[in-house]
Amino acid sequence: MPPAKLTPPRVPASAYDEEYFREACGDAVAWDERRAVDGIYAWVVQTLGVGPETTLVDLGSGRGELVVAALLAGARQAIGVEYSPDAIRLAHDTATAHGVAERVEFHQADVRDVPLADALADHATMLDVVEHLTGPELAQALVEARRVLRPGGTLLVHTMPNRLVYDRTYRAVRALWPRGRRWPLDPRKPIEHQMHVGELSARELRAALTAAGFDDVQVRHGDLHWFGFVPSAKARRLLAWADRLRPLHPLTRGNLLATARRPT
Numbered sequence: 001m002p003p004a005k006l007t008p009p010r011v012p013a014s015a016y017d018e019e020y021f022r023e024a025c026g027d028a029v030a031w032d033e034r035r036a037v038d039g040i041y042a043w044v045v046q047t048l049g050v051g052p053e054t055t056l057v058d059l060g061s062g063r064g065e066l067v068v069a070a071l072l073a074g075a076r077q078a079i080g081v082e083y084s085p086d087a088i089r090l091a092h093d094t095a096t097a098h099g100v101a102e103r104v105e106f107h108q109a110d111v112r113d114v115p116l117a118d119a120l121a122d123h124a125t126m127l128d129v130v131e132h133l134t135g136p137e138l139a140q141a142l143v144e145a146r147r148v149l150r151p152g153g154t155l156l157v158h159t160m161p162n163r164l165v166y167d168r169t170y171r172a173v174r175a176l177w178p179r180g181r182r183w184p185l186d187p188r189k190p191i192e193h194q195m196h197v198g199e200l201s202a203r204e205l206r207a208a209l210t211a212a213g214f215d216d217v218q219v220r221h222g223d224l225h226w227f228g229f230v231p232s233a234k235a236r237r238l239l240a241w242a243d244r245l246r247p248l249h250p251l252t253r254g255n256l257l258a259t260a261r262r263p264t
Contacts, residue, residue: 006112009083010134010197016084021063024191026128031063031090035097040127041069044156048123050075057081057121057148059111059141060129064091064104071100079121080106081114112140119150130159130205133198142212149262155214160224160255163199169239169251170230177235187229202256214260222255 022032030036044066050056054075058066061080064087070078082088088108095104109115111129124145133141145155170187174180188196200208206219225243227236243252 006110006140009110009112009137011132011195013083013085015195016087018086018090021084021087021090025062027065031065031094035094037065037069037072037094037098040158041065044125044127044158045069045073048125048154048156050123052076054123055079055121056123056125057114057116057145058125058127059114059145060126060132061091061106062087062127064094064106066125066127067091067104067106068094068098068100071095071103072098078104079116080104081109081111081116082106083108083110112137112144114144114148116148118147119153120148122150122153124149124153124155125157126155127158128160130157131161131196131199135198135208138198138208139212142208142214146213146262151262151264153262155209155258155260155262157205157209157258157260158222158255159200159205159258160222161196161199162201162221162250162254162256163204164201164251165254166199166229173230173235173239177232180232180235183231200256202250205256205258209258209260213263215263217258217260219256219258221249221253222257224254225252226254 022028027039050070050073052074055077056070056075057079059081061067061082064080067078067080080091085108088106091106095101107115130138174183202219206217209217227239230236242248
């Protein structure tokens with residue numbers, strides 16, 4: 001249960017059960033087949049320059065891939081914070097598969113109330129967590145991320161989807177496309193309606209990081225462009241063409257990446 005000072009989370013920990021992490025969560029197939037810690041996790045480790053002097057805290061650590069990837073890269077300490085008990089169990093499976101079971105540290109806790117000391121980490125990360133938090137929940141989580149970072153420490157955030165792809169691009173194409181009115185009003189899947197309670201645009205993510213007290217906030221659109229939710233193949237091809245135009249990336253790119261620093 002979350003501490004008394006916290007309201008219950010909009011999406012309860014029970015929603016993130018073993019089935020979710022094995023079937024619906026990103027990179028589920030690669031994890032199930034080989035407990036993979038490459039892909040985005042290897043990219044984050046490289047981007048942050050994780051090395052022997054690094055302490056990393058992953059907020060919303062899920063199956064533990066990033067924590068394990070950091071340790072494999074030589075991190076001095078890597079800590080995961082995750083409120084789903086099923087995820088914690090799977091995270092230990094990941095660590096065991098990669099031979100770092102004795103070095104990992106996972107805490108079952110809400111990211112709004114992290115049981116770690118102030119100024120502990122060189123880097124903090126939130127991978128695909130933002131969209132699962134309401135605005136007030138995200139504000140609390142970002143304050144905690146800043147607290148656990150040392151002065152000058154870096155927070156790296158990845159979130160998907162970019163809200164504008166659904167709420168502006170899809171709606172505009174639906175309104176203008178021949179017979180587009182027959183398309184669903186909202187292309188989101190049921191699981192997205194249940195769990196994605198805090199989808200953001202780049203501007204909104206930048207504002208949230210700034211409001212939490214971070215400096216040097218940098219937000220960019222990622223390289224994901226997916227339009228499978230658009231019913232018309234011709235419309236999908238048009239959107240793929242539009243994605244080649246950089247000024248349209250705020251409306252076509254599906255993911256967001258951000259870095260920010262705790263003030264010194």
